[in-house]
Amino acid sequence: MEVLREVYEIIKQRIEEKPEGSYVAKLTTDDKKKAVNKICEKIGEEATELVLAAKDNNKDEVIYESADLIFHTMVLLAYLGIEFDELMEEFERRKK
Numbered sequence: 665m666e667v668l669r670e671v672y673e674i675i676k677q678r679i680e681e682k683p684e685g686s687y688v689a690k691l692t693t694d695d696k697k698k699a700v701n702k703i704c705e706k707i708g709e710e711a712t713e714l715v716l717a718a719k720d721n722n723k724d725e726v727i728y729e730s731a732d733l734i735f736h737t738m739v740l741l742a743y744l745g746i747e748f749d750e751l752m753e754e755f756e757r758r759k760k
């Protein structure tokens with residue numbers, strides 16, 4: 665879990681500083697509507713790839729595509745100004 669928080673902080677930094685060569689910066693350089701479209705498109709692609717990997721029963725691919733999907737979801741949340749802890753609080757609320 666700690667690594668997710670660390671990556672989230674790096675994503676926030678990339679969105680803020682937009683360093684050259686950054687994938688996150690590339691996804692978020694356009695105006696807000698375009699950037700959200702671009703990120704959501706990647707989320708759609710990665711979700712489809714995960715579903716296909718699961719249907720193929722390919723464990724390695726399922727792990728790889730899940731990481732891609734979670735990463736792009738984190739980029740979207742960070743871009744929308746949501747804090748990692750806000751997501752964690754939602755999971756805490758749901759915990760039974």
Ligand SMILES: N=c1c2ncn([C@@H]3O[C@H](COP(=O)(O)OP(=O)(O)OP(=O)(O)O)[C@@H](O)[C@H]3O)c2ncn1[C@@H]1O[C@H](COP(=O)(O)O)[C@@H](O)[C@H]1O
Binds near residue numbers: 689
């Ligand atoms: N965890 C990730 C991560 N997971 C996936 N990806 C990128 O997400 C993309 C996945 O898209 P695809 O599977 O479609 O592969 P692709 O064809 O290469 O992608 P496109 O060129 O079509 O967008 C790839 O370009 C991967 O490099 C990631 N890029 C960055 N990170 C983390 O984000 C941090 C910031 O990265 P930068 O913004 O590049 O500095 C890094 O420190 C990493 O920890």
